Amino acid sequence: MTANTAPALLRALEQIDRIVLGKSNQVRLCLACLLARGHLLIEDVPGVGKTTLAHALARTLGLDFHRIQFTSDLLPADVLGAAIYDKDSGSFSFHPGPIFAQVILADEINRASPKAQSALLEAMEEGQVSIEGETRPLPTPFFVIATQNPSDQVGAFPLPESQLDRFLLRIRLGFPDHAAERALLRGEDRRDLLAALTPAISAAEFVEQQKLAQRVHVSDALLDYLQALIAASRSDTRFIAGLSPRAGLGLLRAAQAWAYLAGRAFVQPEDVQAVLPALTPHRLFPALGLTQPDADWAARILLEIPIP
Secondary structure (H helix, E strand, O other), X not given: OOOOOOHHHHHHHHHHHHHOOOOHHHHHHHHHHHHOOXXXXXXXXXXXXXXXXXXXXXXXXXXXXXXXEOOOOOOHXXXXXXXXXXXXXXXXXXXXXXXXXXXXXXXXXXHOOHHHHHHHHHHHHHOEEEEOOEEEEOOOXXXXXXXXXXXXXXXXXXXXXXXXOOEEEEXXXXXXXXXXXXXXXXXXXXXXXXXXXXXXXXXXXXXXXXHHHHXXXXXXXHHHHHHHHHHHHHHOOOEOXXXXXXXXXXXXXXXXXXXXXXXXXXXXHHHHHHHHHHHOOOOOOEOOOOOOOOOOHHHHHHXXXXXX
């Protein structure tokens, strides 16, 4: 990194790395995702630190956050809020739900029914919710950081394609390596460390950093490379459909954010390559007759498409 990267963002990376040990690349992807104004999906088996990472991100970025524990009996009103009759005034008044925060920790999002999951669709795309015939804006910035268990676990509902496409990046943490796990076993309780976290950057400063990341230069040659990757996904017969225009825009923003974190004023092909593996697996669905998505598609296509 160079001096061009905001010192507050460097502090944020370092602080989260001290909480989630041995996962520096995943932490950087998470911060790039939020810097690119995207929503983040963290998928893995229970117990590897998904919720800890989500808490650390929200606290480090100085953002107001609410945690929603998604369960099978969760209703949309439990997320969005509802109009409740006040007998003293003789009228209905709106009681906002937990979605009215800058960061929503949607914990185990695929434990809830599709009806409850759908409560997030408008919020994630448009930064607003429509309730009782009225549109209500959400705070700025607004992020959804969702955790989900593997779909083959008991009590899990698959997320619909329309919602998956709204998550800019999906990451997996995996088990820690030997050194990280030894440090985890000998170290302080993660809950105590989280409680002691202080913001490394304010919400207003982070919004300014988002604007600066969007100004990172993208050359025509880089756009050619990005479009070639998108076209390759759409022509691959192993998938029902390729990457959507929303995904293409997200890939561009994520690459800009990755370059900005590296202290550069322009996007390189390596920035696209760094974020592509986290952008594609939850968007590419296997064609009829295939049972599993091609998790290695991004790595393979990056070898096939020439760098400009």
